[in-house]
Amino acid sequence: MISVHDAGAIGALGDLSRFRQEFYQCLAARADALFELTDAVLCADGPVTSLVELSLAAEHRRGHGALYDSLNSGRVDIDRFRDVVARQSIPRCDNGRITLAIDVSHWLRPDANTSPDRLFCHTYARGKGQAQMIPGWPYSFVAVLEPGRTSWTAILDAQRLRPDDEDTAVAAAQLRAVVERLITAGHWHEGDPEIWIVGDTGYDGPRLAFLLTDLPVRVLVRVRSDRVMRLPAPPRQPGTAGRPARHGAEFTFTDPATWPEAAHTTNTQTTRYGSARARSWDRLHPRLTRRGAWADHDGPLPILEGTVIRLQVDRLPGDGTPKPLWLWSSATAATTGEVDRSWQMFLRRFDLEHTFRFLKQTVGWTKPRIRTPEAADRWTWLIVTAHTQLRLARHLAEDLRRPWEKAATTPDRLTPARVRRGFRNIRPTLTLPASAPKPSRPGPGRPPGSRNTHRAAVSHVGKTTKKDTTNQQTP
Template identity: 75%
Template structure:
């Protein structure tokens, strides 16, 4: 453990204390109950299995009724807390660039018939072809990725996807909020490298690039292996009549004969994937049609050009030869096309996006993000933001937490190299040295409760889960 008198430890404790005080300031209703609930999650032994067990923790000095009252009737100023998150240290890549990743994780609620605004969530199982559609609440996360071999991310925003939301348009609005907040916080200034935004194949890269064209960002998304893109239209010949051609030759991912000579081609030896071959082609775009998000587009459909990268690795751990990976990057030769080194950095940075999967796994399996069985989606939102506050405190406590390793674990990790679970294991020893803004609970006499033998006369409405872009409907009431 780093000495508390060490300058880096003192600065880390100061940042952690400042964040805890700012987080408590963002809680405008049931602040002390919600703050102590977050401390109980931080200091609990082992994974969080139920809210009742958290109410018995030493750090939670209030009763279990206060715990549920805080989740159901508490209030967190989200915009203020977003600014607090943006003012923390933001990880950057080797060239000082901020790299953001966006993805959706599901809080599955299959039996919550009285919970509104549920959607049908596509989930994967361990077996091949075992994907399922389960009702739940999908949440969109935006995080900043760290370089190097680390599973840490910096969570900057989380937003629940509602039935009426369009997937890509919601992502564009969320990313705009995050980027504007980072610029306001001073993390990006004129002359700095553009911010990279990385997403999976569920995001429309052309749509994101079009909606965020006024921001200093570049989009990098994965494409399906059956896509067909277009090159620019050839020059118009003199004397040609008729409408000008808008799209050029086809670039078919499954047809190598339609691929011209790549603009860049690299070969990289990796320790995990063997030999990696990367190729890139400039100025490729999608032929848009007036469907989906482009239905209400009044003007002519835009042509959003980008660079396509094809990655073929030698092997994946535990499998044979994998399929090629296709990426689309919103930069062409008109505005500094990627060089060979940048092409390698792009696909390597895309692989860093899987750190967000580790964050989801830690939130669910250790912090118990999807453990509570709350009814109202607003209560789920408060609990989700509490998880963000908990994770951020763990990230800030990395330099000062002692490694309390299990006997069967490997040698102690170096300071700053601990995993989120191991940092949480030693957070209880650091907590007394940080700010404690929550006041002591006041004694109160419990209410009489429901009279014995009476029945609940309030019938909770039942809600059908909806598909994305559609409203839920009330079908009947529960007796």
């Protein structure tokens, strides 16, 4: 129960009710049905296994026909709703720093040959080296990370990747829009610490840093262990003829003989990984060539310097053999404390994996068999709305644990699944802007014995744009 004397609970109740009212105002068509569908996701008993069963929840007062009609014909003002999400309270790390994590999660649709805009999604199998490429819709998520080990993140944006999209360019545009909304919402002011952006090996860190150079951000990504970077160019000697060198000696990750003396070396004792030894080298940069994303770059190619960090731990959870972890940060002249904070913050990026697991296994993000990608986008944003409401209700829910589950030490340690378990008890105290359904009769449907003469077109999977000429390296 929520005590009337608990000022924090009353404030959280007001924030959650305000968010629900603003979310309802962003629903431009089929607003009542979409709003009640979101409440059904939050209040359903157990994990969501199918879309039609949500119409049986008490919070969904409409039939299953209205449920599918809201997803297929409804309309959500996504741009307006992005601003609503950005105005909510967000977690912060040390010194009030905001840390954003970006990653892609796949909605696999291998049998939906009539669904357009599908791409081949890289998925891992159980065996070693058994990765597969399965058709589906990839979605890029941007979320704010919390300090410490937790399963909570604050999702700020979700965008479906289309066949003609260039991954790094789309990620840069998405991050730029998120950072600008955070600044507009007042979460960052002049003089505050830089916003950190954390990504995995799928992102080109130097390219992201170049595209976001005018924003107060610092890029931190993991790089492959077989990369080769360049040291700073040596100073030009007097009387040397020819063009000055732009790159120094090679820094090969797999060859310790090419490593100069590290700028910083730290050794941190952890309870999960044992001894964590970090070494960093300053002002390392990749040697760019005019191909791929840099093929149409005007002028000379830039020198994108940063800090390279090598992390080695004693053990990993389970039976995994520890391998060195390589990171690239867009910051130069990093101190010893910043090096330690960098690899520790990168480990917090894996909290986003807990969010993806919750979205897929508990609230059923990828369970519906939706045909059109537009309906998939609406359902995705309903799931983001449900997750945001659970985050705002963290301090309002009771710990309705199972007999075999451990009790939470503090209310803020409740997982998203436990908060959802008690959301049905919170809902009567919140704003319910959706109106009651009007009685109506179902349509006649297709006449018996008639055939469907409007067959759906079969859509191909993968990239659809063909280049006239191949990219060639210019001498």
